[in-house]
Amino acid sequence: MARSDGGRTPADDWSARLHGLWRAALDVEAVEKMSRHIYALMLDEPGVVAVVGSRWDGGELRYVRHMTPDGGRPVLRTRRAGPGAVVAGPGRTAPKPGAGHEGDGPAVLHHDLTGPDDGFAPEHALFVEAGARHALEVRFSFGEGDGDGDWAAFSVGLERPQDAAPGLATRLTQLAEVLVASNRRVLDHRAHERQQIEDAFLAEASLQMDASLDVQETLGRIARLAVPALAEGCVVHLFQEGRLSLVASAHVAAAAQPWLVGVAHDAWLEDRIRAAADRRLGSVVSGGDLAGSPFGPRAGGPGRAVRAVSVTPLRARGKVLGTLAFVHHRDARDLPSRRLLDDLAQRAALAIDTTAAYEQRRRNAEQLQRHLLPGTLPEWPGVSLSAAYEVADDSLEVGGDFYDAVVRRDGGLALFIGDVCGRGAEAAALTGLARHTLRVLLEDGASPADALSRLNAVLVAQSTPRFVTALAAVITPESAGRTLEAASAGHPRPLVRRADGRVTEVGVSGLLLGVLGETRYEPVTVPLAAGDSLALFTDGLTEARSADGTMFEELLPQAVRDCCRGDDDAAAALIARASRFRALGDDDTAVLVAHVKGDR
Amino acid sequence: MTDGGEDRVDHGSVLVVEDSPEDAEAIERALSRTHPELELEFADRGDGLVDDLLARGRLPGLILLDLNMPGLSGHAVLTAVRARPELSGVTVVVFTSSTAPAEVDACYAAGADSYVYKTVNFTLFQTVLKGAVDYWLESRSASGGPPSPM
CATH class of the missing domain: 3.60.40.10 (PPM-type phosphatase domain)
Known part of the structure; x- marks a missing residue:
């Protein structure tokens, strides 16, 4: 084996670099930030003329990154997929889940780039442009959730297959393992943080519920706290004389407040709210199911598309008191968890019921006192x-x-x-x-x-x-x-x-x-x-x-x-x-x- | 909306008006984590703020305004900003540690675009800020304003 400076072998160098990568993997806040380490590292490998990474959600391209020497100074470019994104071809399937385990870990594939694109888009074109005629790809499961269709690929392009250093395939596999582990750590950390945020929210909500013995004020405070922590809009309905009446609302945009109040009286939403009141747990309506609603793409509003509407019943001590509904303009991945919505509704319902009972008792005492x-x-x-x-x-x-x-x-x-x-x-x-x-x-x-x-x-x-x-x-x-x-x-x-x-x-x-x-x-x-x-x-x-x-x-x-x-x-x-x-x-x-x- | 200074508004820039250094630091930490691409600027008082804004060539797209400040209060700053048509293209998000409906109504009446509750828990406050900033960044780009840098 050839020796490099200082008596270190290329294998020693790689071990040191891999070690550095593992340390970075345990430190980054977002797995995307690993790109600053791995692209340059692979472009340094003998014979490599370009490095390309692609990320896929449900079979659709989310983004592609590529690095070429570009006049001696490596440049990393990222292209986010817009509408009409490249869809993975039938020959390019998602790897088996469970990357990292023996037998179903990251898969390494060879691509001959001299022929037509063999379903290796968008990498194929990028490599050809960079002068590569052969590519090695490592493909691995890389999800943010449980989706089977979430994966990523990391590839290196070579002018000639024989330029590949011995062990290049192994190195690619090792890189994939670092990325998978880093992603898992980041996701675990985010899940933990999300849980902490939800717990903190519920604690603050309970404090707000203690701040007043007036039902309307209490609900106004809850709606205000929830916006924009959980949603962009919040409407609360309570049963009053057998009918659901709007008692509190809040929208993150002051100008959208009148729109939200109007929407709260819309027949479509009233139907959903009545239906939700009969259920034990909350429900979320999103995407195409919002068609015909005041939140559909053609409906007027604050100028922002509504991506989801959640309605949770307010139940306490066996009684249905009303509903807590949220209007979400935000991305699906930022929606609050079902657990949080149900827990919040439960706490709010108990607070309302206790406040109402207190109010009734106070009124009784006042009436009795007056008669005495x-x-x-x-x-x-x-x-x-x-x-x-x-x-x-x-x-x-x-x-x-x-x-x-x-x-x-x-x-x-x-x-x-x-x-x-x-x-x-x-x-x-x-x-x-x-x-x-x-x-x-x-x-x-x-x-x-x-x-x-x-x-x-x-x-x-x-x-x-x-x-x-x-x-x-x-x-x-x-x-x-x-x-x-x-x-x-x-x-x-x-x-x-x-x-x-x-x-x-x-x-x-x-x-x-x-x-x-x-x-x-x-x-x-x-x-x-x-x-x-x-x-x-x-x-x-x-x-x-x-x-x-x-x-x-x-x-x-x-x-x-x-x-x-x-x-x-x-x-x-x-x-x-x-x-x-x-x-x-x-x-x-x-x-x-x-x-x-x-x-x- | 040239009369509202819309062409001078930089939606990639946020001005935070907060007297407490600890809270300003917390906001900086939160926003640089959730929106690293935003350019943040800080002011620790409301006095002279409107004059300073009027004298600028570029205006911040968003002002995050603490309501409870010594000297010129957040309410007074809000009223002064909204009294100037040249600043109507600037979004003003007020934040305070109260959820009292009367306080919210007063801020909306004075022309606040958003009213945000300043939670005790930092991680939660970061989420709240992210919610408000995301909303306004996306709203401005959706309404045909200059594209957001996101």
Whole structure:
């Protein structure tokens, strides 16, 4: 064997070069980038006048590359196949899959270029042009997916067959093995990256779904996130009163947004959406199946062809809520996986269902709460009333505070306020019972103390585990010398603001309701004069705390002095002041203020 | 569309307006990987940007505009760009870390061509950017504009 410089044999050189190729193969981000190494390497081989590579998808040429010495400086040219691409001839078949395994690895073929093209296009012409009369081709499976028709060929052209260095065929096979391995590594890496992207997308989507409890907003956010990560357009339909209605849409191009909304109401798409809603998993319509759709080649639109439309049902807890549809202008290889679309739809459906259930429950709580409070307060000569109620948080549970005012048969005005411990359905039921019992008794003429005693008996008979506090008061008519008679069952003492600004507590107390049977309550009577105000409230007001722990109770006399001067919104003003003060404490608050009209 | 400066627009050039060096670097990394053929240019503020564009012989085909910037905000830059008919041939893609529908509507009303969500995950953001850039490159070449270099 001839020796080259430094005692290295050509075989040693080839081994070193092959080793370099393997290292490059493990480093490139795209297998196409291997071309910068292998074409020049083979053109360096003795007798080689041109190197040509071709890549085939499903029997059609994707691109061809060739390198010739071109005045001493090798030049690599790439020609991408356009429409009417060269189709592999019948004699040029795809190699068997599984390249690299014994028996079905890359195949080496010899071509005599002096005769007519033997199905060796487009290489034949390129080699002849470069002055080659003989070619060696290695052909190997080279797919991006599972397609059998995806392969590549790498060939060298020689002026004479005898110019070929010994082992040239082996070298070509070794090159093919490097390319196949490099391609496999790149594809594995891309699949892994794609999986990571999909996981990251689903994680971001879940965050978006948590951002709002409004169904429409949530879906708008999901559509916005998905465009253009997954598709160029997204439309979401939900069943509303038995019909599918468009609730959110997004297109990557602002100008295409109106087009997309129009398309979302198109009969063709509505049919697909209705059909998809009946299925368990999503479906994709592409290519010729889009004919007749608003996405066909002749249809108007954003000026870009739609390559696929995917529709996935939104199902949660056994219910079909609607559909999630994507419009893809992108290439088929960039379409999101079925797994991602189904997973996204499933998460979105659960979020919608949870949000809808929350919304329904919130509405129920709101309605119930409204029924537990009086719609309007009565008109009574000489006294103006104002009331306010504040829910501490956006709770789904009905609070237990209640109040009311009623004109008595004897002409007096009865006022009461109370608080059932806790929240929720049971608290709401007790609140209703307490409010209506007190209202009927006081309206009928019972004294505040008697009304509380009888309510206590009712609650004890119910064996309720919840405590109830209440304060009842009756203001006598002016003709009877206006006085206030009050009784309390464990409730915060009311305050009276005199016309001159003094604020005093009505010293009334008594045992909580519902604890002991046969409880009697001691009434307290105080005179009321023109310009005086009486403020009744629940402990949500007094127990509001600032960040340093100060209770609003300490500031309450001043607040009553400032707010209860006969204004129509005295109760709301008191609550607002406590709200501004409150950093801690999440109890509901009810306030009822009665102001005796006249000079202050 | 000569009045929109269409003949001066270079669809192979992208201007990224982003104040954060880390985010600008991430965008550069993402785009040079997905679109190595694009010529990227960076600006770290919106102040003076419109004047700078008007003074140029060639305009970028695409502006990637961060909405949240100190100084002249992304919204203000967007409004200023859209106020100049000479720049109407330039596509403006805004990106921000909000998907709030009100924010999207405001940007569309101000004339943004696309609104892109800036995801936390870099690989996902690369995919999002690729989606937007692919769309506009192909749209411009499909609509008879200068052929894209792709």
